[in-house]
Amino acid sequence: SQQGEEDPQALSIQEGENATMNCSYKTSINNLQWYRQNSGRGLVHLILIRSNEREKHSGRLRVTLDTSKKSSSLLITASRAADTASYFCATGLRGGSEKLVFGKGTKLTVNP
């Protein structure tokens, strides 16, 4: 079963706009990670936020985590056509190399 649920399932925006994706999960977590997947190929790690953190930035990415609501959001600012991909949140239930539990993903299309 899937731990997380991303929202929306699909998002289409114009280049230069911001894209926001949300993730909700069910159980207590150690960390939450966001991954990108291009055209059904391998996943690329974007950013990790630990359960005791509320916000994290990496380049054009901003991630927030609200453990009381069991939710996270990923904001991509000034989007580019190259950001077109599927984005997944994954929760780590314990530290170290524990298994990741993924949501179903948000398919983002950035139109030039």
Place this chain on the structure above:
Amino acid sequence: DAGVTQSPTHLIKTRGQQVTLRCSPKSGHDTVSWYQQALGQGPQFIFQYYEEEERQRGNFPDRFSGHQFPNYSSELNVNALLLGDSALYLCASSLIWAFSYEQYFGPGTRLTVT
């Protein structure tokens, strides 16, 4: 420094057959995890290997088995293939005691069962 590699890239098998998928972890990594991703879904954890032992297992039947070799590479075996086994199989490697929890994924093997 090679990343995670998987072979083959694509595979077509018939129901009832057996398949073996291979994964070489990123240099320096000692843990390999396998995930199954059905079309339109997120990856689902199959199992994880460390020190040549299955360390954790997801909700997959015994038809799915694996192995890890002394050089940390790994194989995923699926017996008695079903149509529902058609999916992208992803391998991820990590360092078990590393501070970073990041897993590095390979490009995947696309398995089609007819």
